[in-house]
Amino acid sequence: MPSPLPDPLPVRSLTTADAAAYRALSAGAFGGRFDLTPEEAAAPLSPGQSVLGIDSSAMLAATGAADGGGADGGGGDGVLAAGARILHHGIALGGGRARSGGVAGLAVHPAHRGDGLFGAMVDAVIARCDAEGMPFSMLFASNPEIYRRHGYQVVARPESLVVPLVDLQRIRPVPGRRTLPVTAATMPRLRALYTELTAGDNGMLRREGPHFPEGLPGGGWEAVLLVGEDGTDRGYASWTRRRPGPGTAEGRELEVHEVLGRDRDDLRALLRVLGTWSTLVEELRLRVRTEDPVLDVLPGGRARRASDAVPLVLMRVIDTAAALAARPAPAGVHGALRLIVEDATVPPGTCRAAGAFDVVAVGGQIRVLAQEPTEAAASADLDSLGTVHLDVHAASLLLTGGRSLADARRLGLRAEADDPRAAALLDALLAGPRPSVLDAF
Numbered sequence: 106m107p108s109p110l111p112d113p114l115p116v117r118s119l120t121t122a123d124a125a126a127y128r129a130l131s132a133g134a135f136g137g138r139f140d141l142t143p144e145e146a147a148a149p150l151s152p153g154q155s156v157l158g159i160d161s162s163a164m165l166a167a168t169g170a171a172d173g174g175g176a177d178g179g180g181g182d183g184v185l186a187a188g189a190r191i192l193h194h195g196i197a198l199g200g201g202r203a204r205s206g207g208v209a210g211l212a213v214h215p216a217h218r219g220d221g222l223f224g225a226m227v228d229a230v231i232a233r234c235d236a237e238g239m240p241f242s243m244l245f246a247s248n249p250e251i252y253r254r255h256g257y258q259v260v261a262r263p264e265s266l267v268v269p270l271v272d273l274q275r276i277r278p279v280p281g282r283r284t285l286p287v288t289a290a291t292m293p294r295l296r297a298l299y300t301e302l303t304a305g306d307n308g309m310l311r312r313e314g315p316h317f318p319e320g321l322p323g324g325g326w327e328a329v330l331l332v333g334e335d336g337t338d339r340g341y342a343s344w345t346r347r348r349p350g351p352g353t354a355e356g357r358e359l360e361v362h363e364v365l366g367r368d369r370d371d372l373r374a375l376l377r378v379l380g381t382w383s384t385l386v387e388e389l390r391l392r393v394r395t396e397d398p399v400l401d402v403l404p405g406g407r408a409r410r411a412s413d414a415v416p417l418v419l420m421r422v423i424d425t426a427a428a429l430a431a432r433p434a435p436a437g438v439h440g441a442l443r444l445i446v447e448d449a450t451v452p453p454g455t456c457r458a459a460g461a462f463d464v465v466a467v468g469g470q471i472r473v474l475a476q477e478p479t480e481a482a483a484s485a486d487l488d489s490l491g492t493v494h495l496d497v498h499a500a501s502l503l504l505t506g507g508r509s510l511a512d513a514r515r516l517g518l519r520a521e522a523d524d525p526r527a528a529a530l531l532d533a534l535l536a537g538p539r540p541s542v543l544d545a546f
């Protein structure tokens with residue numbers, strides 16, 4: 106029988122003093138080093154993240170288990186029963202951007218597993234994302250079902266292709282393009298290109314802040330910058346070259362992190378550079394976005410999906426109004442609708458996903474008025490609107506962008522409109538490429 110969970114759950118913010126306990130919990134769950142260097146032990150836990158935890162002793166005391174703890178006072182001192190990190194990320198939203206809480210390192214101590222702490226921690230994470238003004242939360246999971254119950258929805262499947270190098274070696278030179286080595290001096294130009302060329306995407310991390318330190322990534326990472334005749338930065342390719350050996354199968358001898366360019370010629374010129382390894386390497390591995398333009402430029406039909414399973418990307422809307430307002434309205438799209446989001450997956454008040462929202466697209470912006478479901482619409486204009494009903498899964502899917510109400514219905518999610526014009530407007534506001542995330546965390 107699982108022990109009853111204390112109410113409220115004693116979740117607290119972890120600080121430097123908890124670094125060793127958190128490391129032990131995390132290394133026990135995910136592997137890795139248990140010990141901390143003196144610098145790690147003294148460093149603040151907080152830059153760029155919020156770390157939450159539950160003390161084992163608090164759980165034991167709250168559930169009465171400490172009474173039977175014997176001479177050690179119940180055990181659990183200096184041990185965490187559960188912990189999780191919320192990484193402070195920014196994500197691209199079809200030309201806008203929003204903060205997103207990236208959930209990492211969620212673990213429950215083996216002594217406390219099976220008691221329901223996992224679900225309670227996920228709810229605490231959602232509440233913290235809300236308290237910290239993050240309209241979304243994102244995580245990677247191989248087993249999405251346990252997160253799905255808390256409103257997270259699969260939005261993307263990270264993909265890598267295995268590409269025969271001989272195909273790239275045949276690409277003809279592209280006039281008017283030259284390549285430069287990427288050094289510490291040129292790295293800011295590459296980062297600016299990433300930000301610019303992925304700004305219209307949905308879900309792609311904005312590579313800023315402590316999780317993406319400036320300078321060269323190191324560890325064998327290399328890149329070339331592509332420059333046009335007029336000196337404009339046009340794109341780049343980045344990769345890691347590995348010696349053949351165990352673990353370098355499926356193109357891992359040349360692992361290409363990304364190939365980004367402004368147009369097809371840019372992508373061709375960059376693929377041609379990668380083709381120059383064809384004398385040494387048979388295949389490369391290329392990480393791609395869901396609808397990556399490079400897919401349309403790859404010559405030959407022999408590229409195949411890498412076979413290894415990768416965790417799925419899940420998103421959860423935390424604050425519906427802020428998630429909508431973070432995205433620009435496409436030029437020429439205007440109108441209004443009422444959106445009702447239902448969220449039975451977390452206790453009421455955990456976050457701001459649920460509610461009734463009057464959504465107005467005007468002048469390239471989305472304005473949102475959150476309302477109690479019983480309140481009348483604010484104006485005659487809004488009175489005449491159609492209403493769209495979403496469950497939290499459909500809301501998480503659609504507000505991340507690049508999907509339609511029909512897509513949500515095909516997945517068996519609730520996405521209903523009483524007026525087709527309201528459905529068409531919402532689809533138009535949330536259009537764009539299907540979500541992608543290249544960075545893992």
Ligand SMILES: CC(C)(COP(=O)(O)OP(=O)(O)OC[C@H]1O[C@@H](n2cnc3c(N)ncnc32)[C@H](O)[C@@H]1OP(=O)(O)O)[C@@H](O)C(=O)NCCC(=O)NCCS
Pocket residue numbers: 134135211212213214217218219220221222223224225245246247248251
């Ligand atoms: C996964 C983990 C966090 C679950 O913690 P827990 O407190 O024991 O889980 P709970 O008791 O709250 O169970 C939550 C639900 O998830 C299910 N579940 C737990 N572990 C699971 C697993 N490894 N695979 C599939 N389902 C699992 C439980 O059966 C339960 O479902 P139910 O409500 O239908 O009974 C814990 O086992 C752990 O820390 N594992 C190692 C680290 C890890 O895998 N973290 C998650 C990374 S995505």
